Amino acid sequence: MNTANLATTLPLFHFTLPARLLASLQRIAAPVAPVTPAAATTNGLDKGATTWISQPMGRTVSCEAGTLWLTFDNEPADVILEAGQSHCCAKTSKLAIHAMSAARVSVN
Numbered sequence: 001m002n003t004a005n006l007a008t009t010l011p012l013f014h015f016t017l018p019a020r021l022l023a024s025l026q027r028i029a030a031p032v033a034p035v036t037p038a039a040a041t042t043n044g045l046d047k048g049a050t051t052w053i054s055q056p057m058g059r060t061v062s063c064e065a066g067t068l069w070l071t072f073d074n075e076p077a078d079v080i081l082e083a084g085q086s087h088c089c090a091k092t093s094k095l096a097i098h099a100m101s102a103a104r105v106s107v108n
Contacts (some may be wrong), residue, residue: 002049007030011024016094022079023069024092024108031057040083041106041107042104042105042107043104043105044061044102044104045066045068045099045103045104045105046096046099046101046102047066047099047102048099048105049098049099050096050097050098050099051096051097051105052094052095052096053089053095053097053107056072056089056091056092056095057087057089057090057091057092058089058092059088059089059091059107059108060086060087060088060089060091060107060108061086061097061105061106062105062106062107062108063081063082063083063084063085063086063096063098063103063104063105064084064103064104064105065102065103065104066083066099066100066101066102066103066104066105067099067100067101067103068080068081068097068098068099068100068103068105069097069098069100069107070095070096070098071096071098072089072091072093072094072095072096072097073093073094073095073096074093075091080100089090099102
């Protein structure tokens, strides 16, 4: 089949979408405001102290000193970080960061 003539041989179809469907599609296709990254924070934690991050998705937790235990609400897998290690959060559930020893944590 010669594709060069395809556009001239096929009939054009014109149709109109129902107003409610068109409005829904326009809302879906509307530009989304850019997400502003949260400011980086660094905290010292005493042994046994816990801090919480309510929206960890996309943030990176770094253990600068000590040992940290990261646990997400309603998630079976936990993460242990030693000094120099980090974890990029891919969960939306609330994150608890628990110091298993005196630690310094940074969250970007």
